[in-house]
Amino acid sequence: MxxxxxxxxxxxxxxxxPKTRVGIVTSNKMQKTVVVTVSRRAAHPKYGKILSxxxxxKAHVEDHDYPAKITINEGDRVRIAETRPGSKDKRWRVVxxxxxxxxx
Numbered sequence: 001m002x003x004x005x006x007x008x009x010x011x012x013x014x015x016x017x018p019k020t021r022v023g024i025v026t027s028n029k030m031q032k033t034v035v036v037t038v039s040r041r042a043a044h045p046k047y048g049k050i051l052s053x054x055x056x057x058k059a060h061v062e063d064h065d066y067p068a069k070i071t072i073n074e075g076d077r078v079r080i081a082e083t084r085p086g087s088k089d090k091r092w093r094v095v096x097x098x099x100x101x102x103x104x
Contacts, residue, residue, distance in 0.1 A: 018082040021057065022098065025076045031066050033090060034059055036080055059092040075101030 023038035039054045059080045064071045072078065077099040080092040 058090045
């Protein structure tokens with residue numbers, strides 16, 4: 001009868017660094033969530049023309065409560081980082097506010 005051998009990994013693999021993006025807050029009308037638009041410029045794969053592309057991300061903000069306590073306003077420049085899924089669409093969190101907008 002063969003004995004069962006247990007193999008334990010010598011080192012556990014590290015998770016690495018999460019992806020980060022910098023963008024502008026376009027909506028803050030949800031509780032604990034903001035919508036961040038990230039713009040980038042890239043060359044077209046076939047024709048080489050430089051295109052402006054943008055992507056919207058929903059990001060989690062713990063201390064943001066829309067009607068009562070607004071901590072991040074529309075137009076703020078923020079850094080977001082990848083995280084585990086918080087809901088169906090929410091896979092990012094706000095790490096820091098880089099620049100506050102001037103509300104008139």
